[in-house]
Amino acid sequence: MVDQSFVRTEIVPEKSAPLSEAGIVGWFKKNMFSDIPNTILTGVVLYIIFMVLGNILPWVFSPTWNSVSLTECRSILAEIGRDGHGNGGACWGVIRERWLQLMFGFYPSELYWRPVLSFLLLGVALAPVLFDRVSRKILFFTAVYPFICFWLIWGGSIWFPVSVFTGFIISYFGFVIGSKSAGSLAGVLAAMALPIIWWFVLLSPVNSALNSIIPLGSEAIDSDRLGGFMLAILIGVTGIALSLPIGILLALGRQSDLPILKGVCVCFIEFIRGVPLITLLFVASTLLNVFLPPGSNFDLILRVMIMVTLFASAYMAEVIRGGLAALPKGQYEAADSLGLDYWKAQRLIILPQALKISIPGIVSTFIGLFKDTTLVSIIGLLDPLGLSTNIRADMAWNGILWELYGFVALIFFIFCFSMSRYSMYLERKLATGH
Amino acid sequence: MKKSAFLGTLAAATFAAGFAAAGTLDDVKAAGELKCGVSTGLAGFALANANGVWDGFDVAVCRAVAAAVLGDGNAVKFVPTTGKTRFTALASGEIDMLARNTTWTFSRDVDLKFEFAGVNYYDGQGFMAPKALGISSAKELDGATVCIQTGTTTELNLADFFRANGISYDPVPIETNSEAQAQYLAGACDVYTTDASGLASTRATFESPDDHMVLPEIVSKEPLGPLVRHGDNNWGDIVRWTLNALITAEELGVTSMNVAKHSSEAGKNPEVNRLLGTEGDLGGMLGLDKAWASRAIAVNGNYGEIFEKNIGVNTPIGIARGLNASWTEGGLIYSAPFR
Numbered sequence: 001m002v003d004q005s006f007v008r009t010e011i012v013p014e015k016s017a018p019l020s021e022a023g024i025v026g027w028f029k030k031n032m033f034s035d036i037p038n039t040i041l042t043g044v045v046l047y048i049i050f051m052v053l054g055n056i057l058p059w060v061f062s063p064t065w066n067s068v069s070l071t072e073c074r075s076i077l078a079e080i081g082r083d084g085h086g087n088g089g090a091c092w093g094v095i096r097e098r099w100l101q102l103m104f105g106f107y108p109s110e111l112y113w114r115p116v117l118s119f120l121l122l123g124v125a126l127a128p129v130l131f132d133r134v135s136r137k138i139l140f141f142t143a144v145y146p147f148i149c150f151w152l153i154w155g156g157s158i159w160f161p162v163s164v165f166t167g168f169i170i171s172y173f174g175f176v177i178g179s180k181s182a183g184s185l186a187g188v189l190a191a192m193a194l195p196i197i198w199w200f201v202l203l204s205p206v207n208s209a210l211n212s213i214i215p216l217g218s219e220a221i222d223s224d225r226l227g228g229f230m231l232a233i234l235i236g237v238t239g240i241a242l243s244l245p246i247g248i249l250l251a252l253g254r255q256s257d258l259p260i261l262k263g264v265c266v267c268f269i270e271f272i273r274g275v276p277l278i279t280l281l282f283v284a285s286t287l288l289n290v291f292l293p294p295g296s297n298f299d300l301i302l303r304v305m306i307m308v309t310l311f312a313s314a315y316m317a318e319v320i321r322g323g324l325a326a327l328p329k330g331q332y333e334a335a336d337s338l339g340l341d342y343w344k345a346q347r348l349i350i351l352p353q354a355l356k357i358s359i360p361g362i363v364s365t366f367i368g369l370f371k372d373t374t375l376v377s378i379i380g381l382l383d384p385l386g387l388s389t390n391i392r393a394d395m396a397w398n399g400i401l402w403e404l405y406g407f408v409a410l411i412f413f414i415f416c417f418s419m420s421r422y423s424m425y426l427e428r429k430l431a432t433g434h
Numbered sequence: 435m436k437k438s439a440f441l442g443t444l445a446a447a448t449f450a451a452g453f454a455a456a457g458t459l460d461d462v463k464a465a466g467e468l469k470c471g472v473s474t475g476l477a478g479f480a481l482a483n484a485n486g487v488w489d490g491f492d493v494a495v496c497r498a499v500a501a502a503v504l505g506d507g508n509a510v511k512f513v514p515t516t517g518k519t520r521f522t523a524l525a526s527g528e529i530d531m532l533a534r535n536t537t538w539t540f541s542r543d544v545d546l547k548f549e550f551a552g553v554n555y556y557d558g559q560g561f562m563a564p565k566a567l568g569i570s571s572a573k574e575l576d577g578a579t580v581c582i583q584t585g586t587t588t589e590l591n592l593a594d595f596f597r598a599n600g601i602s603y604d605p606v607p608i609e610t611n612s613e614a615q616a617q618y619l620a621g622a623c624d625v626y627t628t629d630a631s632g633l634a635s636t637r638a639t640f641e642s643p644d645d646h647m648v649l650p651e652i653v654s655k656e657p658l659g660p661l662v663r664h665g666d667n668n669w670g671d672i673v674r675w676t677l678n679a680l681i682t683a684e685e686l687g688v689t690s691m692n693v694a695k696h697s698s699e700a701g702k703n704p705e706v707n708r709l710l711g712t713e714g715d716l717g718g719m720l721g722l723d724k725a726w727a728s729r730a731i732a733v734n735g736n737y738g739e740i741f742e743k744n745i746g747v748n749t750p751i752g753i754a755r756g757l758n759a760s761w762t763e764g765g766l767i768y769s770a771p772f773r
Contacts, residue, residue: 074641084641086619097484106486224511225486285519289526300528380474380514380523390475390482390514392612393490395750398477399639401612 058082062089065096069396085399094397095407101391102384102407105227111155111219115230118152121145122237130422132429146241153234156220159210163203167195223301227382229411231301236370239308243369244362246309247316248355252346254321265317272314278375280307285379304376312369319365323358324350356430363423367416384408458530458662458669459503459721467509470496471529474514477635478745478753479535488512491744492533495554495660495677498730499531502676502722507733517586521546524663531673533660535629537587547664551674554659554737556757556766558652559591560630562637565647567624572651576601581614581623583607588628591654611636629656635751672720678769679727682709683736685760685769690735697728709772716772737767 020026032042063080064073073091074084082088095102104112125145128138147161174194179187211217226234253265272280284303292298327350335345355362377386388404391397462468472480472492480490488510497507513529524532525546535557536542538550561572561580569575572595582589584607596603606623608614615636618626626633630652637643660677662670683689686706688696693710700712707713711724720726734740741758745751759765 070639086641101484101486106482109485222511224513282518286522286526289522289528377474378516378518380516380519382474382514386474386514389610389612393473393475393477393479393481394483395477395635395638398635398750399615401616 058088059090062092064089065092067091067093068097069093070399071396090403090406091397091400092403094391094400094403098387098391098397099407102228102387102404104230105382105387106225107221107227107230108219108225111221114152114155114218118149119233121148121152151218153226153230154221154223155218157207157211157215157217159207159214159216163207163210164199167198167203170198171195223299226301228384228387231376231381231383232370232373233415234301235305235308235373235376238305239312239369239373240366242309243312243316243365246313247320248351250313250317251320251324254317255324269314269317272311273318277308277311277372278378280311281375281379283307300379300381304379304381308369308373311372312365315365315368316362319358319361320354322361323354323356326357327353356427359423359427359430363419367419370415370419371412384411458666459672462503462530466504467511468496468500468503468531469511469513469529470499471513471515471520471523471532471534472496473534474516476535476632478631478749478751480512480533482512489744491555491740492535492660494734494740494744495533495680496531497733498680499660499673499676501733502679502726502730503672505729507729521548524548524661527663530669531660531662535631535658536661538657538659538661539587542661548661549664549667549670550659550661551670552659552677552769553657553766554677555631555657557629557631557656557658558757559588559627559654559656560633560652561625561627561649562618562633562646563625563649565645569649572625572649572653573599573601575603575625577603578624579604579606579622581606581608581618581626583611583614583628584609587654587656592627595651595653615639631745631751631753634753635745638750638752668721672722675720676727676730679709679730679772680737680740681760681767681769682772683727683731684738684767685762688731688736690732690739693728693731697725705772 016022017026020029033039062077062082064076067073067076070085070091073089073093077083077085077088085091100109100112104115107115122145124138125142127134128136128142144165147165151158151161171191171194174190175187177187178190250265250269253261254269256262256265281304284307285300288298288303331349331353332345335349338345340348374383374385377383377389380386382390385408388408391404392400470493472488472490475481476490476492478490479492480488482488493512496510496512500510501507513523515523515529515532515534520532520534520536521542523529525548531551533554535555537557538553542548543550561575563569563575563578575596580592580603582592582605589605592603592605606617608617611628611632614626614628617623619640626636628636630648633648637646637648640646660673662673682705683693686703686709688706688709696706697710697712700707704713708716710728711717711726715724717724717726734743738755738760741755742748745753747754755763755765757766759767761768
């Protein structure tokens with residue numbers, strides 16, 4: 001008897017999922033309305049979103065861009081039947097009139113191209129650091145960039161940044177020649193002593209001589225004209241760029257076997273972490289002035305930059321120490337067994353792994369540092385928040401809060417969010433876990 | 435108290451160091467600019483416009499001194515200072531003078547080692563309340579919630595006033611004037627108290643200022659004026675007599691319009707002649723030239739003109755002269771004679 005049971009010989013063609021499970025409808029059904037509690041929650045959340053947007057959007061879309069004062073904003077809003085400034089609509093005229101000031105402070109408007117150019121060049125200088133596909137040759141530009149940036153923003157004689165940079169070249173050659181002729185210790189000493197002699201003794205006569213021979217320079221800008229986001233970015237980028245290397249050195253110093261070095265690093269880190277940033281800023285703005293000889297002119301912004309950098313370095317050191325501590329002991333032993341000396345072991349084996357582990361912490365410190373720059377408004381520097389106080393002192397705009405703070409918050413969000421996205425990109429790229 | 439003693443020590447330390455330095459006048463002349471401490475932003479008194487040019491009632495004093503000393507009212511480097519940094523900035527020599535609505539008090543003058551050059555604005559602490567509250571005097575404020583800036587003399591004055599009148603209040607501490615504005619309008623407090631000039635400018639920004647009234651009581655004396663460090667009397671004289679020149683000019687009818695005419699040749703009034711240097715050499719006694727006062731007046735006009743332009747009744751702030759009228763018109767603004 002032939003077995004009549006049915007056996008299918010060809011494969012059934014794939015069908016798309018039923019309409020109720022696929023596409024937008026399916027997604028909503030699965031995620032939003034799967035059962036009664038979820039449906040209720042969805043409804044409540046939708047209602048809240050509707051209420052919030054319903055209040056914010058009319059405020060944001062308010063036809064007051066061309067107004068010249070709060071009074072005019074109020075009359076525009078009254079004309080179209082809105083509920084006055086505050087509830088009825090924003091007064092965007094203040095942003096139109098003052099956004100350049102919020103960006104550049106009191107920088108002369110005909111010279112705005114200088115900070116803009118240095119910001120663009122910052123992108124070029126950072127590219128090889130941030131992305132490995134960019135040519136390594138640009139790193140030379142990165143090394144020179146701080147001096148170009150200084151000259152572009154502050155102006156003045158070109159010979160000053162050039163001769164300060166020469167100090168680093170002297171240091172390099174001092175190291176090479178010193179270590180070849182009399183050993184590595186002599187090289188390190190020469191690398192430290194020679195540029196100090198150059199900067200403190202020879203620099204100003206050479207500078208003035210060069211100036212008198214070839215007076216090359218651009219219009220000098222006083223520090224008190226810097227303000228707004230330009231100031232925040234200047235302080236932030238300086239702090240970020242310098243705190244990472246200093247923080248690495250401090251973290252290594254703290255783990256060192258040399259007692260004095262270790263003691264100094266621990267004291268520095270614990271002292272700085274033990275005081276609030278605002279205290280350090282007050283020290284920079286008031287105490288330093290009292291201790292320096294009368295008449296000495298030590299730029300306030302420079303003082304603030306130094307303090308912010310020191311502060312961030314101490315935090316950075318602890319973040320990196322966390323990364324170092326997370327490495328298994330075997331990694332250190334492996335480096336030793338390969339016969340690598342201390343610096344090679346750190347450079348090739350320890351730090352690449354420790355820094356990778358520390359990326360989220362490092363970026364958090366960067367973001368925190370950038371936002372902390374707003375504290376300088378308390379010592380009278382006109383950063384975006386300080387400027388918004390000043391703008392409100394103009395009777396045309398007195399009474400405006402949300403528009404100014406909203407604008408400042410938006411710009412800060414753009415910067416901080418980009419940093420955070422970049423750190424996630426970096427983590428994905430460096431992920432070697434399996 | 436602790437804080438002021440600390441600041442005083444700092445000031446004293448600098449005071450000692452300051453002797454070694456050359457006179458402030460020489461420093462200012464050598465630098466070619468006057469470093470003048472102003473507020474970071476206070477309506478009518480100090481503000482920077484969209485082009486970054488500083489303007490205001492206190493700023494005008496800086497410009498007048500710069501014009502008297504350097505011959506150019508724009509040769510001023512304005513250093514924005516906060517309530518916390520202003521005294522150390524002056525004591526440490528970061529600024530040459532401070533014109534930042536600073537109240538002349540005993541301890542600031544004596545303990546902090548500063549020298550007030552005079553009074554350019556007589557202020558006093560007042561109260562603002564909504565008219566809907568239905569009160570006409572601060573003495574009826576029993577049990578009221580009061581918005582008050584913390585850490586200022588206004589806080590202490592408030593406590594004194596309520597204690598002296600045997601009534602109670604509920605303080606709502608806030609940090610800045612703009613925050614106070616928002617809190618008051620939102621109804622977080624019944625009354626807002628700060629200096630009367632601040633109340634006037636705050637009220638002027640309201641959507642409907644007529645719904646709010648400034649109560650008649652003024653509960654404190656706040657004489658505001660420019661100040662310099664102890665230890666350089668010549669520089670103190672220059673700032674004091676520049677302010678006096680602006681005040682005297684109003685009294686004598688010398689304005690920015692006619693100052694050039696009066697300065698060109700000696701007129702009938704001998705005091706005008708002495709003031710503007712067409713007779714005698716008062717400027718020389720200060721270490722300046724004869725036309726110093728003439729230049730100071732030419733920058734922004736006399737005291738009355740500065741007042742009207744920045745905070746007077748025709749500005750949005752709209753403060754009447756009141757106590758700040760010239761003594762000839764029943765106010766307190768009075769200058770020693772130019773003789």
